[in-house]
Amino acid sequence: MDALRDEIGSSDPLPPIPPMPVVPAPPERVYTPRPEKSAFAEQAARHTTALLGIGHVGTRYATNVVLQFQAELAVAHAAVGAELPDGWAEQNGFVGVRSRVTSHREFLLRPDLGRRLDEASLEIVRTRCTKGIDVQVIIADGLSAVACMQTGKALHDAVVRACTARGLSVGTPIAARFARVWLEDEIGQEVGAKVAMILLGERPGLGTGDGLSAYVVHAPKIGNTDGDRNMISNIHLRGIVPDDAAERLAALAQAMIAQRCSGVTLDLGRLGEVTGGRGYRAPQVRQRLVES
């Protein structure tokens, strides 16, 4: 045992401390939106929002990259965690309803409850909303109440204008809380709308929480599935702007009423230009969140 200890180092198992090193300042790493330091980062930023050309320290990130990442993560989490405040619907000119979900955690874990109205809301829809219209528009929190509050009303109003311009009658404005996509089936069924359209906050990405998606269904009724719906995603200022989305949504609703169907059976042939597909999208720029 003594021999073994000698071999490891008899008095101290570590070698002596070396002379104090001179620690130079590492080169500054610059995050993509200020790409002037890297030709590759500049070139890449014209084609993608992916964080490229960010360099490395050892095999890890530079400190300013870590801070940017954490700020973007915080933005995404804040968007998911936000709730529509009490009274928000009424203050913005909507009839407020809610699903059978009672808490935010339950909303995330029980999609089935988010697809149905609670009893009080069902009564509100039955007594206070216009029946027998062409299009029922609903705005909702979905997975980002932040997106709903930021652009929900603007998108709603634009959709109503676009529908009216096409001669379609529009129902009472409804804002739904703790709502999943399929909630449009029950609401649309109750008001006897030909088409129901729900505009709701989509799953946030890193640094973004402002995107809305729209799901449109003909002959809304409980029991419809995803194959019965048409959708447009990425509705936000860096994606499809609300006015363009509204035009496409109104065109979709009109086509559904004309063809009496929606989803996989709807013929989008002549709608190509209005409803997009793989259309032009403005180049996006990743926003620098940590300035100092």
Place this chain on the structure above:
Amino acid sequence: MQLASTIRGVSYRFASVKEVLAKANPPKSGDDLAGVSARDAVERVAARAVLANMTLRELRENPVVPYELDELTRTVEDELDEQAYKAIAHLTVGRFREWLLAIETTGATMRAVAPGLTPEMAAGVCKLMSNFDLMTVGAKCLVVVRANSTLGLPGRLSSRCQPNHPTDDVEGIIASMREGLSYGCGDAVIGVNPATDTAQSTAEILTAIDEVLKRNGCPTQHCVLSHVTVQMKALELGCPMDLMFQSVAGTEAANKAFGISVKLLDEAWDLMKAKGSTKGPNRMYFETGQGSALSSNAHHGADQVTIEARAYGLSRRYKPFLVNTVVGFIGPEYLENGPQISRAALEDHFMGKLLGLPMGCDACFTYHATMTQDELESLKVLLGIAGCTYLMSLPVGDDIMLNYQSTSYHDIPTLRRLVNKRPTPEFDAWLDAKGIWRGDGPGPKFGDVQAIR
């Protein structure tokens, strides 16, 4: 068969093998959503006690979806290796766990019995194992496959480079791919999830990736993860395609919702054997994930771990080059938080390897799940130690198209150093020649995108 057990004088009875399997599962939000989980921790242990005394023969005779109702059950049953099955059929699930953990049971021994195991057996023993158990056995399993390069050798940790783009801008995809290669990522596959599911777009992306790989002499594989029917059309157009991809689930009904069947996958595999651009013999790539069957209401009252294992039972038929669970992608209604996602990742890796698949993992979370970045980083280390064949890699782990958080270009070299692993031998030699990675650390060109032309 005894379907009852007693704990502290209270007796617990179960109606079926399927119920025992479900209630033996550790807590998962998806099993709660399906209404199949144990009501409390004591009932969970009671179910495990019943399961521990069940034989592997009884599990084979009681698949969670009947033979008559489901082509996956038929595929597994009809193709089972009877000789391998006979070697282990008499074991109880409890004894099977102990046999797997024994030092004498090597990766080679497990390879011999793998063709005789049904998914229900892999899922059953999984439920009796702790995370350490899952890692101990997972690390012993030896699954080696080959396409252009050789994946899964001992001491190796590979990665998929995932340069996704929200509008399939090819220059954006290639920029990200070049950066990934310069960090030593992409030895499993350069795999792009396309935003547009068309044959033209698939062919366009594959052709662009192929050019970069050829120009740089880079020994890896490429794949565009559009629907299998779209890739088949692209292949008919005459584009290069090293691997063909499809998402698969654990029941016939769930796969129908994905628009696939055994017949269609057979056709796809045949087409790849005829027209695929790799030397093979392994040519297919599958992704799975707990909860995918429940999301189309096609779970037949079974728990999500057992259904997941059945997806591996189907994958096995096609001798795939890559299989990975996309563990945290589907959302908190199936796996709520860090502990559930981490547990599921280790379960899926273990079950896949035990059934003979080159199992990788997309260790990830969506922003509405309750998992921290630190928890995700810890999971990557667990998987690295457990012998996971490959992980994903993206710029800062951020998928700008699918909106979720996964493994980063920086994480792969970091993890390789931490757990002392290397990329595939072919890729390792290429990185050395390029000056990107030398031995066990960065070379002079590490992180320098100019090293990739």
